[in-house]
Amino acid sequence: MRAQVIVLAGPSGAGKSRLAERLGLPVLRLDDFYKDGSDPSLPRITEGPNAGLVDWDHPDSWHPDDAMKAITALCETGMADVPVYDIAHDGRTGWQSLTLGDAPFFVAEGIFAQDIVAECRDAGLLAAAYCVTHSPTVTFWRRLTRDLRERRKPPFVLVKRGLALMRAQPQVVADAVAKGCTAVYPKHGYVAIGRLTGPRTRP
Numbered sequence: 001m002r003a004q005v006i007v008l009a010g011p012s013g014a015g016k017s018r019l020a021e022r023l024g025l026p027v028l029r030l031d032d033f034y035k036d037g038s039d040p041s042l043p044r045i046t047e048g049p050n051a052g053l054v055d056w057d058h059p060d061s062w063h064p065d066d067a068m069k070a071i072t073a074l075c076e077t078g079m080a081d082v083p084v085y086d087i088a089h090d091g092r093t094g095w096q097s098l099t100l101g102d103a104p105f106f107v108a109e110g111i112f113a114q115d116i117v118a119e120c121r122d123a124g125l126l127a128a129a130y131c132v133t134h135s136p137t138v139t140f141w142r143r144l145t146r147d148l149r150e151r152r153k154p155p156f157v158l159v160k161r162g163l164a165l166m167r168a169q170p171q172v173v174a175d176a177v178a179k180g181c182t183a184v185y186p187k188h189g190y191v192a193i194g195r196l197t198g199p200r201t202r203p
Helices: 016-023 064-077 113-122 136-149 155-178 186-200
Strands: 004-009 027-029 079-086 091-099 105-109 126-132 182-184
Touching: 004 016, 004 064, 004 113, 004 186, 016 027, 016 105, 016 186, 027 064, 027 079, 064 079, 064 105, 064 113, 105 113, 113 126, 113 155, 126 155, 126 186, 136 155, 155 182, 182 186
Parallel strands: 004 105, 004 126, 027 105, 126 182
Antiparallel strands: 079 091
């Protein structure tokens, strides 16, 4: 095996991307495997204030098989072609090549990352799996600030979605743990992964 994957799951806004960047390892963004907004198979919210909107937090809104193909290629060959997804436009805007160089580990992070942990482990590709978490209130404000800054959706949609995600956060973390992730705050995850990868991580 050329390399192994470190999976980072967790609620949107919990700090997965920030932790992945801080580690200094190659990063596969699993959120780039979302379906296009025009895909008729996208699930929709059926009740509550967000009824009728696309449920981007439902696992049927992404392509796990494509993500696993990319992870397998990276582990076996050290390179893979991966999509570039623009959330503001609800779709893929192109492709890019991800290469590991001489890195023996890489990070795969995204809100559905927990759903590929078992398959990665069974295939012998998994080095470790973590669910990054904060208090629901901290996560809500971090997510809202990020999404407003990046103009991902209209503000009203972001607030409604954010409140729903804040209420659902305990279940999201529990689901990730049940699927093989260890729940950690970002600073604790950094230390744990640093022990695994050695001096390759940045201080």
